[in-house]
Amino acid sequence: xxxxxxxxxxxxxxxxxxxxxxxxxxxxxxxxxxxxxxxxxxxxxxxxxxxxxxxxxxxxxxxxxxxxxxxxxxxxxxxxxxxxxxxxxxxxxxxxxxxxxxxxxxxxxxxxxxxxxxxxxxxxxxxxxxxxxxxxxxxxxxxxxxxxxxxxxxxxxxxxx
Numbered sequence: 001x002x003x004x005x006x007x008x009x010x011x012x013x014x015x016x017x018x019x020x021x022x023x024x025x026x027x028x029x030x031x032x033x034x035x036x037x038x039x040x041x042x043x044x045x046x047x048x049x050x051x052x053x054x055x056x057x058x059x060x061x062x063x064x065x066x067x068x069x070x071x072x073x074x075x076x077x078x079x080x081x082x083x084x085x086x087x088x089x090x091x092x093x094x095x096x097x098x099x100x101x102x103x104x105x106x107x108x109x110x111x112x113x114x115x116x117x118x119x120x121x122x123x124x125x126x127x128x129x130x131x132x133x134x135x136x137x138x139x140x141x142x143x144x145x146x147x148x149x150x151x152x153x154x155x156x157x158x159x160x161x
Contacts, residue, residue: 007080009037010045011132014079017055018071018129025057025064045083052082071133077124 016031028046032039046065049055054074055065067074131137 006045006083009035009041010049010079010083011076013037013042013045014049014054014067014074015129015132017065018067018074019133021066025062025066027064030064048083049079052078054078054082067129071129074129075125076127076129076132077121080124 012035013031016035017026020026020030020034028042029039031037032042046055046057050057050065054068056068057063057065127137
C-alpha cells in the first residue's frame with residue numbers, strides 16, 4: 001500500500017506549520033518554499049484541512065494559517081482523512097458487502113489487506129504532530145524483523161576436497 005502525495009504532503013505541511021508558527025499565522029507560500037510543494041496544491045489541501053477543522057485561516061497582512069488544536073491533540077490520521085486519503089489496502093469499496101472479484105466475491109486475501117488498512121489507521125491514530133516534531137515516531141511499533149536464518153557452515157573436518 002502506498003500513501004499518495006496528497007496524504008504525505010498534507011502531513012508534511014502540517015508539521016511545517018506546527019514547527020514554524022510560534023503562535024503566529026504561517027503563509028502557505030512559506031510552507032511551499034520550505035517543503036518544495038506547489039502553492040496551488042497546498043491551497044487545495046489547506047481548504048480540505050480547514051473544512052476538516054484542523055486549521056484556521058487568518059486574513060490580512062501577516063495572515064496565513066494556524067492549527068486549530070494543539071500539536072499533541074492533532075493526530076496524523078485526522079490529517080490524512082481530512083484530505084480524503086483512503087486508509088485501506090483492499091480494492092473493495094469501503095463498507096460494501098460486495099467483493100472486488102469478478103463474481104463480486106471477496107478475494108482470498110481480503111481479510112489480510114483489510115486488517116493491514118486497520119493497522120495503518122491505528123498506527124496513524126496513535127501518532128500526533130507533537131510526536132513527529134519531537135522525533136518520537138521511529139521504533140514506536142516495537143516491531144523488529146527476525147534475524148535471518150544463517151545457513152550452517154560445515155566444520156573444517158567435514159569439508160571434502
